Amino acid sequence: MNRKTLLLGAVGALVVLAGALWFFFLRSDAPPEANLEDAVAAVTSTTEGASEESGEPAAPAPTTQPRDSLDGAWTVEQSASFVGYRIDEELANLGAITAVGRTSDIVATLEFLGSEVTDLQVTVDMTTITSDRSQRDSAMRTRGLETNTFPEASFSLTAPIDLGAVPTEGETFSASAAGELTLHGVTQPVSLDLEGSLVEGVVVVVGSVEIALADYDIEKPTGFSVISIADVGLLELQLAFVPA
Numbered sequence: 001m002n003r004k005t006l007l008l009g010a011v012g013a014l015v016v017l018a019g020a021l022w023f024f025f026l027r028s029d030a031p032p033e034a035n036l037e038d039a040v041a042a043v044t045s046t047t048e049g050a051s052e053e054s055g056e057p058a059a060p061a062p063t064t065q066p067r068d069s070l071d072g073a074w075t076v077e078q079s080a081s082f083v084g085y086r087i088d089e090e091l092a093n094l095g096a097i098t099a100v101g102r103t104s105d106i107v108a109t110l111e112f113l114g115s116e117v118t119d120l121q122v123t124v125d126m127t128t129i130t131s132d133r134s135q136r137d138s139a140m141r142t143r144g145l146e147t148n149t150f151p152e153a154s155f156s157l158t159a160p161i162d163l164g165a166v167p168t169e170g171e172t173f174s175a176s177a178a179g180e181l182t183l184h185g186v187t188q189p190v191s192l193d194l195e196g197s198l199v200e201g202v203v204v205v206v207g208s209v210e211i212a213l214a215d216y217d218i219e220k221p222t223g224f225s226v227i228s229i230a231d232v233g234l235l236e237l238q239l240a241f242v243p244a
Contacts, residue, residue, distance in 0.1 A: 029132050030098040033086065034206040034236040036172065036195045042080040043202045043240045069114070070166060074203055074241035076108035076122075081240050083124045083153075085145075085211075087233030092225045101131035101140070110203065110241045115166050120157040120177060122239070127151045135225075143221040145184060153183045155192070167198040177207070181235070186216040192237075203241040211235050 032038065084102030091097060105128040111119035126147040130137050141148045157179045167173050177192040196205040212232050213220060220229040 030086070030100045031102075033234070034082075034208060034238045036197060036204070036206050039080075039204045039206050039238045039240070040197060040199050042238070043077075043199050043204055070112040070198075070203070071114065072112060073244035074110040074112070075244040076106055076110075077202070077240045077242050078104045078106055080202075080204075081106055081108070081238055083122065083235070083237045083239075084129060085233050086236055088230040090227040090229075092227055099131055099133075099136060101129040101137070103128040103130065106239070108239055108241070109244070110205075110239075115163045117157070117161040117163065117175075117177075120155070120161075120179070122155040122237070124153045125151065126153050139221050144218060150183075150185045153181070155182075155190075156180050158189070161194075167196070167203070169198050169200075172197050181209070181211075183211070183235075184216040184218050188215055201242075205239045205241070206237065208234050208236040 082102040082104050083106055084100060086098060086100050089097060089099050103125060105125035106122065108122040109119065110117060126145060127141070129140070129145075129147070140146075157177055159178045161175045161177055163173050163175055172195065174193075174195045177194050179190060179192065180187050181190045190209050192207045192209050194205055194207040196203060198204075210232050211234065214231065220231075
């Protein structure tokens with residue numbers, strides 16, 4: 001074997017090694033965490049066409065009628081909304097990754113009175129949560145979240161949220177929402193960290209809260225390809241509300 005052949009072989013080995021390192025340690029197919037910038041883009045009418053091309057939820061029709069206040073009931077626009085989970089796991093064939101599952105099958109209502117959110121109710125059809133792996137989604141029906149047995153999850157506000165001022169167009173607000181989260185048949189008090197904005201007459205809200213699996217009697221799924229799953233995951237949401 002001559003030097004040229006050895007050199008080509010070494011270069012090829014380095015390319016293969018670099019590809020393997022990228023695949024196992026640098027590659028990430030997980031979407032970014034719920035954030036206000038992406039949420040606003042999802043409901044801005046000028047980005048509707050781009051959203052459709054990228055596969056993101058289509059924007060809801062903006063509210064064109066001026067409003068003297070936000071008082072009253074608002075309902076969720078599913079096309080620009082999602083609720084889901086985010087949790088770290090290690091798989092035998094992929095290495096360490098972040099698993100993300102989401103659904104837009106949501107029923108939610110919001111009530112404003114002045115600068116306060118007086119009510120927030122969110123119900124999620126857990127059976128429609130999907131991730132990037134059909135094997136994971138199938139396992140969740142009978143293990144982990146056990147969506148066949150516990151098909152719904154919900155959040156209910158237990159205390160008004162005082163925003164300090166009535167949101168105005170384009171202005172960002174942040175707050176903590178104290179409420180009760182029912183997941184896997186278990187109800188626990190939680191505090192959701194929320195950030196939102198009023199965009200073209202649509203109230204856009206994103207938020208998240210850490211979820212310890214043990215607190216909700218969730219047993220981590222096991223399997224041939226599953227090496228480990230984190231004890232704590234993240235529940236995240238993006239909600240777009242329009243006047244009811």
